[in-house]
Amino acid sequence: MAQPVGDADAGRGDTSGRPDPRRWTALGVCLIAGFMTLLDVSIVNVALPSIRKGLHTPESDLQWVVSGYALAFGLFLIPSGRLGDARGRRAVFMVGLALFTLASAACGAAQSSMWLVIARLLQGVAGGLISPQISALIQQMFSGNERGRAFGMFGTVVGISTAVGPLLGGLLIQAAGPEEGWRWVFYVNLPLGAVCLALARRLLPDTPTASRVRLRDLDPLGEFLLGAGVLALLLPFVQSQQWHGAQKWLLLPVALLLLAAFTGWESRCSGRGIQPVLNMALFRVRSYWLGCLLILLYFAGFTSIFFISTLYLQSGLHYTALLAGLAITPFALGSGATAALGGRLVSRFGRPLIAIGLTMVAVGLGGTALAVHMVPGRGAGWAMAGPLLLAGLGSGLVIAPNQTLTLSEVPVSMGGSAGGTLQTGQRVGSAVGIAAVGSVFFAQMADGWPTAYDHGLIVSVAFVVAALIAALADIGTNRLQQDQGAKGG
Numbered sequence: 001m002a003q004p005v006g007d008a009d010a011g012r013g014d015t016s017g018r019p020d021p022r023r024w025t026a027l028g029v030c031l032i033a034g035f036m037t038l039l040d041v042s043i044v045n046v047a048l049p050s051i052r053k054g055l056h057t058p059e060s061d062l063q064w065v066v067s068g069y070a071l072a073f074g075l076f077l078i079p080s081g082r083l084g085d086a087r088g089r090r091a092v093f094m095v096g097l098a099l100f101t102l103a104s105a106a107c108g109a110a111q112s113s114m115w116l117v118i119a120r121l122l123q124g125v126a127g128g129l130i131s132p133q134i135s136a137l138i139q140q141m142f143s144g145n146e147r148g149r150a151f152g153m154f155g156t157v158v159g160i161s162t163a164v165g166p167l168l169g170g171l172l173i174q175a176a177g178p179e180e181g182w183r184w185v186f187y188v189n190l191p192l193g194a195v196c197l198a199l200a201r202r203l204l205p206d207t208p209t210a211s212r213v214r215l216r217d218l219d220p221l222g223e224f225l226l227g228a229g230v231l232a233l234l235l236p237f238v239q240s241q242q243w244h245g246a247q248k249w250l251l252l253p254v255a256l257l258l259l260a261a262f263t264g265w266e267s268r269c270s271g272r273g274i275q276p277v278l279n280m281a282l283f284r285v286r287s288y289w290l291g292c293l294l295i296l297l298y299f300a301g302f303t304s305i306f307f308i309s310t311l312y313l314q315s316g317l318h319y320t321a322l323l324a325g326l327a328i329t330p331f332a333l334g335s336g337a338t339a340a341l342g343g344r345l346v347s348r349f350g351r352p353l354i355a356i357g358l359t360m361v362a363v364g365l366g367g368t369a370l371a372v373h374m375v376p377g378r379g380a381g382w383a384m385a386g387p388l389l390l391a392g393l394g395s396g397l398v399i400a401p402n403q404t405l406t407l408s409e410v411p412v413s414m415g416g417s418a419g420g421t422l423q424t425g426q427r428v429g430s431a432v433g434i435a436a437v438g439s440v441f442f443a444q445m446a447d448g449w450p451t452a453y454d455h456g457l458i459v460s461v462a463f464v465v466a467a468l469i470a471a472l473a474d475i476g477t478n479r480l481q482q483d484q485g486a487k488g489g
Contacts, residue, residue: 023141023142025199025203026203026204026205027138027141027142027150027153029196029200029204030093030133030137030138030154031153031154031157032195032196033093033097033100033130033134033196033200034130034131034134034157034158034161035157035161035192036100036189036193036196037100037126037127037130037131038158038161038162039164040104040127040186040189041069041165041303041430042162042165042166042169042306043165043168043169043185044066044069044169044185045165045306045307045309045310046165046166046169046170046173046185046310046314046321046325047169047185047321048062048065048066048311048314049310049311049314049315049321050173050178050179050181050182050321051113051182052315054179054180054182055110055112055116056113057116058113059438059442060238060239061113061114061116061117062311062438063238063435063439064117064120064238065116065120067234067238067430067432067438068120068124068431069120069121069123069124070124070303070427070434071124071230071234071428071431072122072123072124072125072128073124073125073127073128073131073427074128074424074425074428074430074431075226075227075424075427075428076124076125076127076128077128077131077132077420077423077424078132078278078420078421078424079223079277080128080129080132080133081133082275083129084136084207085136087207088206088207089133089136089137089204089205089207090133090137090200090201090205090207092133093129093133093134093137093204094200094204095129096126096127096130096133097130097193097196097197097200098193098197099122099125099129100127100130100189100193101189101190101194101197102122103119103123103126104123104189104190105186105187105190106119106122107120107123107183107186108183108184108185108186108187110183131423132420134154135154135419137205138150141205160336162332162336163335164332165332166306166324166325166328166329166332167322167325167326167329168188168325169321169325170320170321170322170323170324170326171322172184172185172188173185173320173321173322174320174321174322178320178321181321219266219269219274219275219276219277221265222262222265222266222269222277222278223277225258225259225261225262225265226259226262226277226278228258229256229258229259229261229262230259230428230431232254232255233252233259233432233435234432236248236249236251236252237435237436237439238435238438240439240442263280266278266279266280279418279421282410282421285409285410286474287406287408288406288407288409288410288418290470290474291405291406291407292406292422292425293425294402294470294471295399295403295422295425295426295467296425296426296428296429296432297429297467297470298398298399298402298429298463298464298467299425299426299430299433300429300433300463301361301365301433301460301461301464301466302361302391302395302433302460302464303429303430303433304430304433304437304438304456304459304460304463305328305331305365305368305391305457306328306331307434307437307438308437308438308441308452308453308457308460309324309327309328309384309453310324310325310328311441312449312450312452313327313328313381315449316449316450316453317377317378317380317381319378319381323381324381327381327382327384327388328384328388330385330386330388330389331388331389331392332392333389334388334389334390334391334392334395334396335392335395335396336392336396337392337393337396338357338392338393338395338396338397339396339399339400341396341397342357342397342398342399342400343400343401343404345401346400346404346405347404350405350478351405351471351474351475351478352475353401354397354398354401354471355468355471355472355475356397357394357395357396357397357398357401358465358471359468360391360393361391361394361395361464362461362464362465362468363390363391363394364387364390364391364392364394365387365391365460365461366387366457367386367387367390367391368384368387368388368391368457369453369454369457369458369461371383371384371386371387372384372453373450398467406418406422407419407422433460433463436463437459437460438456440459441453441455443455
């Protein structure tokens with residue numbers, strides 16, 4: 001059996017203090033697994049029209065294929081991170097990877113839309129098991145400048161997976177045909193998962209502090225209340241075309257009650273010796289709770305763009321999956337181009353940099369809607385490229401800088417919980433945004449694809465503008481405090 005790649009802090013392979021060269025190979029295993037889980041966020045969008053045709057999928061199930069994955073992913077991030085710390089990160093990583101690979105096979109073999117939705121939920125659970133272990137393993141295997149390089153490589157993989165998803169999905173569907181090509185969007189994970197699983201057992205380190213974990217340490221009641229609350233919030237939007245009548249909106253006050261009960265329970269957990277899903281003490285830090293709110297709203301806005309854009313381009317304008325992937329790639333390329341720049345500039349400019357990025361995204365999305373009107377027909381996809389590039393350039397100035405500022409005042413001892421909560425907000429925001437934008441989009445289908453797309457974009461822009469308002473409120477509060485401090489001095 002191979003020796004562990006690292007110890008608890010620096011990833012040493014022995015007691016002499018010399019770095020084990022296998023730590024970089026082990027990092028490669030982590031990065032491939034991370035690439036798979038994040039690729040499945042973007043690659044599936046371009047396959048939606050083919051899924052709709054191949055499985056005769058109703059609109060609500062299409063939304064669940066995307067938002068269900070994001071929701072399950074987000075809900076399992078925090079407890080699985082805690083489980084990995086307690087029972088061993090390699091073991092949880094391998095369980096998650098095996099489940100992800102099997103769920104991908106189930107997705108590809110789906111014979112009905114319900115089958116596919118359930119398999120996607122399992123995929124999301126598996127992604128939630130894998131993702132926290134990657135960050136924890138990087139911290140365990142590397143130290144000093146090497147740790148920064150490793151996290152930088154992980155950030156690059158995040159950007160690449162988003163950028164290549166639509167293109168890779170389009171290529172697979174183009175090669176295998178529109179009827180069955182969507183299945184290969186999922187089957188592509190099988191060889192990657194099998195290779196990663198074999199290498200993970202040999203190369204990834206054990207967790208020296210691993211021990212038994214009690215069920216109460218995972219806060220099952222908190223998980224249930226949060227999941228049930230978000231589900232009750234999503235259902236009336238996702239099922240708006242299937243559930244007729246106003247009774248479905250009664251679920252919204254139910255959602256508010258469940259989320260209020262979740263907040264109350266989480267506030268009392270610490271006094272009962274239970275580790276909460278959300279550490280409510282974090283939300284006493286203004287920069288933290290405001291950053292979490294901002295990113296939840298932003299993810300609700302920008303992730304829903306890909307959902308409605310691929311449907312519009314392929315079903316409305318009859319683009320091939322490959323051409324649709326090419327048309328929306330400028331957003332991902334722009335985001336990747338400015339992500340590193342945003343990370344360098346945020347310490348100098350702070351929250352105003354994020355406000356600039358959000359403004360660019362809002363203007364870019366507005367320009368996208370305008371392009372659909374100015375260049376009707378099949379030329380609209382190419383006219384959208386410029387505005388989407390602008391929106392993508394702005395997006396790169398939002399996500400990483402906001403994470404830096406949001407976590408900047410969080411105590412180091414609470415860093416893991418804070419980061420997990422922030423990621424959970426991103427995934428829940430994605431699920432909420434797809435549900436809300438999708439419901440508006442499908443409700444307007446009777447008036448034509450361009451009208452439906454316009455209305456969907458308006459809702460997406462509204463989420464982005466709400467995030468911008470949160471950023472401007474923070475800027476204004478900071479300036480007010482600085483002025484008061486100057487007067488007091």
